[in-house]
Amino acid sequence: MTQEKGADDASVVGSRGPEVGVAAFLLAIGALVVGDSLRVGIGWADDGPRSGYFPFYIGLMLIGSSGYILVRALLSWRATRTEFATREQIGLVFAVFVPMVAYVALVAGIGIYVASFLLIAYFMRRHGRYGWPPTVAVSVAVPLAFFLVFERWFLVLLPKGPLERAFGL
Amino acid sequence: MEEFGNLLHGFSIALTLPNLLYMLVGIVLGVLIGVLPGLGGANGVAILLPLTFSMNPTSAIIMLSCIYWGALFGGAITSILFNIPGEPWSVATTFDGYPMAQQGRAAQALTAAFTSSFVGAFFAVVLITFLAPVLAKFALKFGPAEFFAVQLLTFCSFVGMSKEPPAKTIAAMMLGFALAAVGMDSVTGQLRMTYGQPELLKGFDFLIAVIGLFGIGEILLTMEEGLAFKGKSARINPKVVWQTWKELGKHWKVFLRSTAIGCWMGITPGGATPASFMGYGMARRFSKDPQSFGKGALEGVVAPETAAHAAGTSALLPMLTLGIPGSPTAAVLLGGLLIWGLQPGPMLFIEQKDFVWGLIASMYLGNLVGLLVVLTTVPWWAALLRIPFSVIAPVIIVICAIGAYTVHSSMFDVAMMLVFGVLGYLFKKLKYPLAPLVLALVLGDMSEASFRQAMLLSQGDLAIFWSNGLVGGIVLLALVMLVSPLWGIARKQLRAREYTQAK
Numbered sequence: 001m002t003q004e005k006g007a008d009d010a011s012v013v014g015s016r017g018p019e020v021g022v023a024a025f026l027l028a029i030g031a032l033v034v035g036d037s038l039r040v041g042i043g044w045a046d047d048g049p050r051s052g053y054f055p056f057y058i059g060l061m062l063i064g065s066s067g068y069i070l071v072r073a074l075l076s077w078r079a080t081r082t083e084f085a086t087r088e089q090i091g092l093v094f095a096v097f098v099p100m101v102a103y104v105a106l107v108a109g110i111g112i113y114v115a116s117f118l119l120i121a122y123f124m125r126r127h128g129r130y131g132w133p134p135t136v137a138v139s140v141a142v143p144l145a146f147f148l149v150f151e152r153w154f155l156v157l158l159p160k161g162p163l164e165r166a167f168g169l
Numbered sequence: 170m171e172e173f174g175n176l177l178h179g180f181s182i183a184l185t186l187p188n189l190l191y192m193l194v195g196i197v198l199g200v201l202i203g204v205l206p207g208l209g210g211a212n213g214v215a216i217l218l219p220l221t222f223s224m225n226p227t228s229a230i231i232m233l234s235c236i237y238w239g240a241l242f243g244g245a246i247t248s249i250l251f252n253i254p255g256e257p258w259s260v261a262t263t264f265d266g267y268p269m270a271q272q273g274r275a276a277q278a279l280t281a282a283f284t285s286s287f288v289g290a291f292f293a294v295v296l297i298t299f300l301a302p303v304l305a306k307f308a309l310k311f312g313p314a315e316f317f318a319v320q321l322l323t324f325c326s327f328v329g330m331s332k333e334p335p336a337k338t339i340a341a342m343m344l345g346f347a348l349a350a351v352g353m354d355s356v357t358g359q360l361r362m363t364y365g366q367p368e369l370l371k372g373f374d375f376l377i378a379v380i381g382l383f384g385i386g387e388i389l390l391t392m393e394e395g396l397a398f399k400g401k402s403a404r405i406n407p408k409v410v411w412q413t414w415k416e417l418g419k420h421w422k423v424f425l426r427s428t429a430i431g432c433w434m435g436i437t438p439g440g441a442t443p444a445s446f447m448g449y450g451m452a453r454r455f456s457k458d459p460q461s462f463g464k465g466a467l468e469g470v471v472a473p474e475t476a477a478h479a480a481g482t483s484a485l486l487p488m489l490t491l492g493i494p495g496s497p498t499a500a501v502l503l504g505g506l507l508i509w510g511l512q513p514g515p516m517l518f519i520e521q522k523d524f525v526w527g528l529i530a531s532m533y534l535g536n537l538v539g540l541l542v543v544l545t546t547v548p549w550w551a552a553l554l555r556i557p558f559s560v561i562a563p564v565i566i567v568i569c570a571i572g573a574y575t576v577h578s579s580m581f582d583v584a585m586m587l588v589f590g591v592l593g594y595l596f597k598k599l600k601y602p603l604a605p606l607v608l609a610l611v612l613g614d615m616s617e618a619s620f621r622q623a624m625l626l627s628q629g630d631l632a633i634f635w636s637n638g639l640v641g642g643i644v645l646l647a648l649v650m651l652v653s654p655l656w657g658i659a660r661k662q663l664r665a666r667e668y669t670q671a672k
Contacts, residue, residue, distance in 0.1 A: 062343035128559030
């Protein structure tokens with residue numbers, strides 16, 4: 001990692017964009033909290049403080065702190081030269097994140113065991129460049145081991161799909 | 170003394186065969202978690218927590234706390250052999266540990282690290298043994314106002330001691346509180362911030378947050394660096410251990426200093442990570458030969474490891490006595506207590522004697538077992554790290570997904586884990602601290618309850634927070650911690666002004 005590279009460099013993503021984005025996100029959450037607290041009441045009822053009594057101030061402090069970060073980031077927009085990550089690094093992060101999202105969607109659809117098999121196999125083929133024999137061995141063995149540990153040993157049920165039903169599990 | 174009797178009783182609980190077995194399993198799992206990137210103490214314990222719901226609480230806490238000790242030990246292995254800190258608190262260990270390994274002194278560095286970990290933890294456990302009952306007895310007198318004041322102190326000291334910008338610490342903390350408030354209000358039964366979504370009725374579970382923030386977030390961070398593990402191998406034989414131990418005796422002052430720093434940082438929620446850096450910094454400042462630091466000084470390994478373990482262990486003291494965890498992992502253990510139906514706090518020492526003293530006795534034994542396990546099995550753990558990341562990463566993702574699913578058997582939680590993962594990655598990159606978020610999420614309901622009870626007592630008058638010396642003192646201390654960053658800023662500005670004037 002080189003620190004000297006500026007945010008204007010095409011291969012680098014500057015940190016000011018994400019900084020503003022996260023602060024705005026927190027600000028929005030703060031607004032939601034304050035809004036809902038006002039809805040349920042921030043004052044006193046006959047039996048004590050209403051439900052919004054405490055969260056209201058939490059929301060205010062969230063708005064205050066994230067607003068401060070946001071304003072500061074916007075004011076020093078031109079002067080900020082710190083880097084968030086290089087484009088290559090962001091690419092690598094997405095190379096993991098996208099399969100992760102697909103995996104979670106698959107777990108909901110076809111069960112965790114088949115989805116895990118696909119995830120491990122994908123990673124080993126795509127990123128590890130393994131041949132088929134080791135890929136199949138590992139990606140079958142790991143879900144099988146989890147099956148034995150969770151469903152048989154600890155009696156914890158995990159999501160299953162058509163394949164498991166075909167086996168009558 | 171009463172404590173000795175209690176402790177002996179505790180040993181009689183911890184020394185049964187099943188509990189010793191759980192201890193061993195916990196240590197081995199813990200080292201595994203500590204060695205693998207993306208799995209750390211906090212989320213490792215969070216993932217395994219659902220498996221212990223059916224166990225008896227004493228065995229469960231023994232196993233989970235041993236996972237924690239194991240993770241503390243495991244972090245040192247990767248730092249020294251691979252220059253990759255497996256845990257944030259072992260970053261300082263890499264400064265001198267890795268140079269030692271490069272010089273072919275890996276076995277010495279590892280022995281020193283493990284031994285210092287053990288020493289730091291041991292002193293912290295002694296502290297817990299004798300201080301915890303006293304503190305618990307004292308805390309029995311606490312009313313809601315005092316409890317809220319202590320919680321305020323916890324959160325204010327995060328702002329004061331954190332390396333991260335205060336505004337970001339506060340923002341992360343408030344996000345935690347806000348997430349904790351989602352769902353049904355336990356006092357009035359009113360639904361808050363659910364916006365008509367049935368999934369949000371039960372609120373955000375901190376276990377999901379921990380697995381996402383630390384587990385998935387860490388995987389994304391690790392991937393960014395495109396890790397290829399290239400490490401040194403090491404084999405520890407008894408002769409090296411003996412020689413290193415003889416040499417370590419000379420550094421007793423470093424041990425003492427780091428233990429003191431660690432215990433202090435653990436009880437006040439500074440946590441193990443700043444403690445390890447402070448321990449390292451202090452050792453260098455007081456060393457006769459500061460030049461050797463960073464080039465493979467034995468003290469440079471001893472100091473951070475002792476401090477980190479002392480802090481990690483003593484973080485359990487406020488958790489047991491006041492119900493306020495000193496670190497994210499302690500927060501997860503606290504969540505476990507609540508799930509097993511135990512109310513953490515001073516009453517625990519009266520109502521659940523077996524549990525408390527069984528746990529304390531298991532800390533002594535667990536650390537001893539841990540020391541023996543890591544000293545004898547180092548080559549295997551090092552071999553484990555040679556498995557490429559392209560195999561480890563998907564397996565860890567699968568483990569995280571299973572962990573998130575088993576908390577409530579809900580797919581919504583698994584999806585939320587991904588959201589928290591992205592948040593964890595962004596927060597880490599933008600230097601928002603994660604620990605206050607997790608702690609606020611765990612303590613949110615409790616803080617709110619004690620605040621509302623205090624307000625009920627005083628009919629909404631904030632003056633209850635300085636109505637007597639005790640609560641007033643704690644609140645004052647909290648406010649001092651809160652504004653302490655201003656002192657640093659003021660000094661910096663003053664110096665900058667002097668500098669420009671001198672020009």
